[in-house]
Amino acid sequence: MPSILWFRRDLRRHDNPALVAALDAARDDGDGTVVPLFVLDPRLCNAAGDTRRAWLSRSLHALDATLGGALVVRHGDPTLLVPEVAAAAGAASVHVAADFGPYGATRDRAVENVLAASGRRLERTGSPYAVAPGRVVKGDGTAYRVYTPFYRAWVEHGWRPPAADPDAWPDWRMDPSGPLACDGIPDAPDVDLPPVGEAAALERWDAFRIDGLAAYGELRDRADLAGTSSLSAHLRWGEIHPRTLLAELDGSPSHTVFRKEIAWREFYADVLHRAPESAHTWLDPRFAAMEHDDGPGADDRFEAWRLGRTGFPFVDAGMRQLLAEGWMHNRVRMVTASFLVKDLHLPWQRGARWFMTALRDGDLASNQQGWQWVAGSGTDAAPYFRIFNPVTQGLRFDPDGDYVRRYVPELRGLGGRSAHEPWTQGQLAPDYPDRLVDHAEERDESLARYTAIKNP
Numbered sequence: 001m002p003s004i005l006w007f008r009r010d011l012r013r014h015d016n017p018a019l020v021a022a023l024d025a026a027r028d029d030g031d032g033t034v035v036p037l038f039v040l041d042p043r044l045c046n047a048a049g050d051t052r053r054a055w056l057s058r059s060l061h062a063l064d065a066t067l068g069g070a071l072v073v074r075h076g077d078p079t080l081l082v083p084e085v086a087a088a089a090g091a092a093s094v095h096v097a098a099d100f101g102p103y104g105a106t107r108d109r110a111v112e113n114v115l116a117a118s119g120r121r122l123e124r125t126g127s128p129y130a131v132a133p134g135r136v137v138k139g140d141g142t143a144y145r146v147y148t149p150f151y152r153a154w155v156e157h158g159w160r161p162p163a164a165d166p167d168a169w170p171d172w173r174m175d176p177s178g179p180l181a182c183d184g185i186p187d188a189p190d191v192d193l194p195p196v197g198e199a200a201a202l203e204r205w206d207a208f209r210i211d212g213l214a215a216y217g218e219l220r221d222r223a224d225l226a227g228t229s230s231l232s233a234h235l236r237w238g239e240i241h242p243r244t245l246l247a248e249l250d251g252s253p254s255h256t257v258f259r260k261e262i263a264w265r266e267f268y269a270d271v272l273h274r275a276p277e278s279a280h281t282w283l284d285p286r287f288a289a290m291e292h293d294d295g296p297g298a299d300d301r302f303e304a305w306r307l308g309r310t311g312f313p314f315v316d317a318g319m320r321q322l323l324a325e326g327w328m329h330n331r332v333r334m335v336t337a338s339f340l341v342k343d344l345h346l347p348w349q350r351g352a353r354w355f356m357t358a359l360r361d362g363d364l365a366s367n368q369q370g371w372q373w374v375a376g377s378g379t380d381a382a383p384y385f386r387i388f389n390p391v392t393q394g395l396r397f398d399p400d401g402d403y404v405r406r407y408v409p410e411l412r413g414l415g416g417r418s419a420h421e422p423w424t425q426g427q428l429a430p431d432y433p434d435r436l437v438d439h440a441e442e443r444d445e446s447l448a449r450y451t452a453i454k455n456p
């Protein structure tokens with residue numbers, strides 16, 4: 001009997017414990033054939049924008065190529081299709097990496113129940129994290145709500161070394177006709193993306209490890225420089241596992257800073273796993289009472305933000321980078337998110353939804369908790385009164401204005417730092433919009449709204 005390997009967020013062959021488990025099962029139960037399956041679930045695909053759909057499509061092509069063209073892609077509801085493929089293949093077990101997201105965990109339980117009704121098993125081996133969400137707990141068994149102690153306990157807990165490749169790869173052979181027929185990998189929207197897939201992820205990691213990691217601690221906040229790894233979309237699709245990265249880090253300061261960033265991803269997955277409702281609602285419930293703007297004026301401001309036309313160059317550069325590339329530097333994510341919540345007084349959920357649509361690394365845990373952090377309602381909430389100033393942030397993290405000029409063509413005529421303050425040279429940037437709001441006034445307004453919920 002063959003086994004099924006159901007790929008979801010683990011689109012790779014190497015360091016893949018679920019693959020090893022699928023192969024072991026296939027050898028125990030039969031001739032070692034593993035049927036690789038991916039189900040294109042409309043519930044997830046419909047929420048993704050062009051860049052994420054393009055990434056997925058290219059990643060599936062890359063995976064299929066490494067599997068000798070054997071990947072079975074089906075379109076539709078996994079609770080129907082996974083059991084159907086398992087039955088058609090005559091498989092006793094379906095192997096997955098555990099999904100800890102709210103939708104994925106519920107879906108997997110449903111699939112597990114349907115499989116069990118016909119005597120088949122859903123086997124979970126590994127997860128997209130070095131340490132599975134829910135594992136790192138305080139001495140009294142409760143969860144950490146603050147990052148730094150979580151980080152210490154996470155390091156202490158430790159993680160397994162990368163999974164060894166099987167001695168021999170599975171026999172992916174299968175009958176391409178009949179019930180295992182494949183719906184095919186969907187066409188990719190025509191979007192510019194860096195190289196996608198497992199080989200590209202490993203190359204990116206190698207290049208960053210050799211050329212970027214030593215300076216990471218120093219440069220990672222600079223929006224104008226390529227000082228970060230750009231691995232987020234590869235990690236999001238599991239083209240590389242965080243364990244693969246962690247295994248090559250030592251105790252040097254820069255490696256430690258990078259390990260801490262990987263740990264933020266793990267922490268946020270843990271927070272979402274324990275509080276699935278925080279994908280939509282304020283983790284700190286006091287913030288549900290916060291006054292937010294709505295109506296046509298608020299809608300217009302949201303559109304100006306989304307399209308990068310707020311008149312604040314650092315914010316606009318970030319939002320246009322997101323539109324153009326489906327990616328944005330972390331510092332700029334913080335500043336643009338803060339601008340939406342604290343200068344435009346819109347709820348974080350609205351911005352988070354747009355980020356999730358547009359980001360190629362869109363990940364529910366990191367995105368929603370990142371937004372909640374900025375909004376002051378999440379874990380480790382920065383004090384609400386520390387409101388990012390979009391101009392001084394730009395001057396600090398894009399000191400020569402290069403990042404702004406790269407994404408905002410109207411400002412290319414302004415040299416050096418003046419690109420961050422075009423209003424001082426009005427006639428030199430006639431096509432660039434006026435500032436949408438007065439930052440100092442909106443800062444006061446935000447603080448007043450916060451005081452109202454703090455002292456109701």
Ligand SMILES: Cc1cc2nc3c(=O)[nH]c(=O)nc-3n(C[C@H](O)[C@H](O)[C@H](O)COP(=O)(O)OP(=O)(O)OC[C@H]3O[C@@H](n4cnc5c(N)ncnc54)[C@H](O)[C@@H]3O)c2cc1C
Pocket residue numbers: 220228229230231232233235236261262263264265266268328329330331333334337355359361362363364366367368370371374
């Ligand atoms: C409002 C907001 C929304 C965000 N949305 C997402 C998202 O949808 N998907 C996503 O992967 N990251 C998100 N982040 C986190 C962070 O911005 C990106 O992970 C990072 O910019 C990706 O670039 P990189 O791979 O070059 O990061 P590097 O600096 O090279 O970091 C290495 C890896 O560590 C992880 N990491 C780094 N910083 C964070 C962080 N603050 N939170 C969680 N993980 C982190 C990522 O997996 C990243 O690839 C968000 C941050 C904010 C403030």
